[in-house]
Amino acid sequence: MKNKASLKVNLLKSTVLAGAMALAGTATQADVTVGVLVPLTGELGEFGKIVANGVELAVAEVNAAGGTKCGPIRTVIADTGGNPEVGIRAATKMIESDGAVAILGPTSGVMVALVDLAKRTKTVIMSPYAGTITLNDLGGDYVYRTVSSDLGDGAASGLWLTDRGYKRVAFLVQNEESTISPAQVARDTLEAAGIELTDYVIYNPGQPSYQAELISVLSHEPDAIYLAGGQESGVTVIKEATAGGFEGEWLFTADLAVPEIFDAAGAENLNGRAYVEFADSDSSLPEYQAFEALVQEKDGKAPGPFEANSFDMANLIALSLESADSCTGEGINDVIRGVAEGGEKVSTFADGKAAIAAGKDVDYEGASGPLTFDASGTVAGSYSIQEAKDGAWVNVKFYPASAFE
Amino acid sequence: MSQILLSILTFGCLFSVLTLSLNLQYARGGMINFGIVAYFAAGAYAYAIFTQEPPKGLDQYLFGFGAPWWVGFLAAAVASMLFAIITGWPTLRLRGEYLALTTFAFAEMLHSVLLNERRIGNGSVGLSNIERPEIGWMGIPEGYVYAGAAIILMLGTALVFRRLLASPYGRAVDAVRDDETAAQAIGKDVARLRFQVFVISAVPIGLAGALYAMITTLVSPDLFTAEVTFFVWMALVLGGERTILGVVLGTLALVGFQEIVRAIPYESVRTAQLAKSVEVMLTGVIFILVLRWQPFEALGRRSKKA
Numbered sequence: 001m002k003n004k005a006s007l008k009v010n011l012l013k014s015t016v017l018a019g020a021m022a023l024a025g026t027a028t029q030a031d032v033t034v035g036v037l038v039p040l041t042g043e044l045g046e047f048g049k050i051v052a053n054g055v056e057l058a059v060a061e062v063n064a065a066g067g068t069k070c071g072p073i074r075t076v077i078a079d080t081g082g083n084p085e086v087g088i089r090a091a092t093k094m095i096e097s098d099g100a101v102a103i104l105g106p107t108s109g110v111m112v113a114l115v116d117l118a119k120r121t122k123t124v125i126m127s128p129y130a131g132t133i134t135l136n137d138l139g140g141d142y143v144y145r146t147v148s149s150d151l152g153d154g155a156a157s158g159l160w161l162t163d164r165g166y167k168r169v170a171f172l173v174q175n176e177e178s179t180i181s182p183a184q185v186a187r188d189t190l191e192a193a194g195i196e197l198t199d200y201v202i203y204n205p206g207q208p209s210y211q212a213e214l215i216s217v218l219s220h221e222p223d224a225i226y227l228a229g230g231q232e233s234g235v236t237v238i239k240e241a242t243a244g245g246f247e248g249e250w251l252f253t254a255d256l257a258v259p260e261i262f263d264a265a266g267a268e269n270l271n272g273r274a275y276v277e278f279a280d281s282d283s284s285l286p287e288y289q290a291f292e293a294l295v296q297e298k299d300g301k302a303p304g305p306f307e308a309n310s311f312d313m314a315n316l317i318a319l320s321l322e323s324a325d326s327c328t329g330e331g332i333n334d335v336i337r338g339v340a341e342g343g344e345k346v347s348t349f350a351d352g353k354a355a356i357a358a359g360k361d362v363d364y365e366g367a368s369g370p371l372t373f374d375a376s377g378t379v380a381g382s383y384s385i386q387e388a389k390d391g392a393w394v395n396v397k398f399y400p401a402s403a404f405e
Numbered sequence: 406m407s408q409i410l411l412s413i414l415t416f417g418c419l420f421s422v423l424t425l426s427l428n429l430q431y432a433r434g435g436m437i438n439f440g441i442v443a444y445f446a447a448g449a450y451a452y453a454i455f456t457q458e459p460p461k462g463l464d465q466y467l468f469g470f471g472a473p474w475w476v477g478f479l480a481a482a483v484a485s486m487l488f489a490i491i492t493g494w495p496t497l498r499l500r501g502e503y504l505a506l507t508t509f510a511f512a513e514m515l516h517s518v519l520l521n522e523r524r525i526g527n528g529s530v531g532l533s534n535i536e537r538p539e540i541g542w543m544g545i546p547e548g549y550v551y552a553g554a555a556i557i558l559m560l561g562t563a564l565v566f567r568r569l570l571a572s573p574y575g576r577a578v579d580a581v582r583d584d585e586t587a588a589q590a591i592g593k594d595v596a597r598l599r600f601q602v603f604v605i606s607a608v609p610i611g612l613a614g615a616l617y618a619m620i621t622t623l624v625s626p627d628l629f630t631a632e633v634t635f636f637v638w639m640a641l642v643l644g645g646e647r648t649i650l651g652v653v654l655g656t657l658a659l660v661g662f663q664e665i666v667r668a669i670p671y672e673s674v675r676t677a678q679l680a681k682s683v684e685v686m687l688t689g690v691i692f693i694l695v696l697r698w699q700p701f702e703a704l705g706r707r708s709k710k711a
Contacts, residue, residue, distance in 0.1 A: 040678050052674045076670040077677040085628055088621050089412060090667060096408035096548070098670050109627060112533045116622040120547070134530055175520060177530040204520065 032070040032327055035094035035103040037087060040079040043230040044107050046258045051105045051128055052077055054310025062318040065350040070327035084113035095121050101329045102317050108132035108178045118142040123329035128309035133181045139377035142333050146309040146368060147279050148381025154182030156383035156399050157251060157277045158189025170199040170222040172237060179228035198222045205233040210240055218244050228253040238265040254278035257305045267391035276393060280384035281308045281368035287347040291367035312366030319352045319364055339364055341372045409668045411552050417657035418555035422562050422613040423637045424656045426606040429566050432646035434602040435582035437505040440512030441637050444485045444607045446629035448614025450526055451484030452477040453624045456536035465523040474538045478615050485611025486604055493603040520626040531625020535618050551620050558616060562609040563649050578602055643695050645702020654701040
């Protein structure tokens with residue numbers, strides 16, 4: 001009996017030792033570590049992959065151009081599943097154990113949870129899609145985003161619903177801050193335009209069915225339904241509304257702007273009558289076209305939503321490292337605003353590196369837009385509306401930032 | 406490496422407080438509580454509401470008292486206790502699975518209220534930037550101080566529960582669990598004893614909630630789902646019922662496993678995804694192994710005899 005127990009203890013010990021050695025083996029080389037903290041599972045899992053891909057693309061370009069003056073960039077990736085506690089634990093680990101100088105890619109909820117940690121540990125956190133209005137207050141110092149606030153999404157949606165000439169519109173909004181705040185702005189726009197709002201339903205995600213919510217919405221026969229929901233709930237709502245006889249048009253928000261939606265909800269339910277609104281880059285910009293060509297070349301497909309914002313985010317970090325006094329989060333935080341505005345315009349890391357080496361001040365103009373941070377560390381946004389056509393999303397309308405003035 | 410240990414200690418000890426309380430309620434008091442997370446959430450929210458600055462700007466919550474951290478800490482204990490009184494009073498007459506269902510329902514209700522009533526804690530947004538005491542003293546990094554606080558809270562809870570259960574009171578509790586009719590026959594007030602155990606064990610859960618809010622600096626309904634309850638139950642089952650050391654070891658092992666898997670730095674999306682699915686499978690396998698050989702329970706029992 002005693003022998004058996006000590007065997008177990010020994011087994012345990014050796015497992016722990018092996019684990020420790022595996023960890024020690026990955027100790028840092030002469031490079032600079034950037035954490036990529038994205039949801040790879042859960043409601044926003046599809047976006048997480050796109051964002052991580054955008055960052056990897058940029059990092060590959062940076063390292064191909066000889067890396068930053070702090071050395072080549074190494075990324076460490078962790079899945080949050082969209083859970084703030086997991087996010088905090090993973091971020092702490094990235095900062096303390098892996099020595100990450102910046103953390104890229106958290107979703108809204110995780111981002112808000114990380115604000116305090118970022119300021120305490122002097123680590124830059126940056127997101128390409130956290131539109132939450134909470135950051136309008138909290139952002140600016142160590143906290144940045146290469147996407148505009150959710151309020152802009154609401155304004156764009158409102159503009160589109162008005163432009164389409166609908167008379168009666170119903171709102172179905174998932175009970176989450178990132179969907180409610182733009183919906184409120186869109187609602188205000190509709191009310192100002194005198195469009196009748198037949199229903200304004202806030203629903204909780206994770207239900208097996210949304211029949212209860214849809215009964216009232218469908219009975220009022222709206223011309224269009226504005227659906228601000230996640231990928232899991234959204235698909236169910238679309239299917240049930242179609243089964244319930246809804247024949248009007250849809251406007252989805254950014255969460256549903258992924259190609260997977262056509263398989264999940266059925267392309268025949270969407271083609272020709274579904275639209276989606278999301279923060280998008282101006283595809284007429286030469287910087288964007290260069291980026292699009294790069295993605296085509298590397299991945300063999302068009303860039304996904306927020307991929308350009310993710311690419312820019314990583315480039316901004318790399319350029320900041322290049323021009324910062326020290327290879328730390330504090331160094332990045334000191335110069336990042338300067339890198340994003342005022343100076344010689346550059347659109348790739350290699351150009352920026354050369355300009356900085358020549359002693360010039362640079363202004364990074366990214367694939368997603370000119371990227372100038374306001375007081376809250378947020379950039380101004382432009383928006384696209386896409387239409388469902390033959391099982392794919394196709395551009396139909398672009399609202400530049402100037403459309404909202 | 407030290408960061409991983411620190412994380413295991415902080416969260417392991419924090420959740421051990423919950424497991425210890427559940428151990429008291431279930432293994433000693435015979436009450437199945439499937440709503441542990443609600444008392445945890447009550448503590449965290451009470452702490453947040455009492456220490457939060459009054460609402461401004463886009464905030465939708467009504468109350469923020471801006472009180473110092475220790476007031477929040479006390480409020481957390483009281484809130485959790487009050488919630489235990491409110492939920493315990495009508496439900497403790499229920500037995501076995503009926504009590505399990507009711508406590509689960511109460512926890513879901515609290516979650517739903519916190520999610521939908523935006524005037525309590527900003528609804529789904531939650532309260533961020535939670536007050537935490539300035540503890541930069543003597544140059545000790547904050548992480549160590551919080552790990553220390555979690556250890557102290559865990560040890561305190563373990564000690565109090567141990568004393569309580571080793572006393573005649575503890576034997577009365579055991580008697581009620583083993584045979585209610587017999588306990589009643591020798592004059593024990595069964596309903597009252599059960600109620601007392603239920604309320605007493607809620608206090609440390611509330612305190613753990615407050616500490617959790619300080620560590621994460623955020624409270625939002627997302628953090629307090631039934632997942633927490635199941636996590637605590639898993640830890641209890643892993644560690645083995647009715648052994649304080651086993652319970653703590655079980656929780657530490659569960660948190661430790663999660664942290665170690667996450668500690669491996671993945672450099673590409675593909676490996677991170679793969680690791681995620683492997684983690685789930687591995688958890689299942691380890692669970693089966695632990696349940697088969699019950700190492701933590703054995704350890705706990707052996708130390709008890711000594």
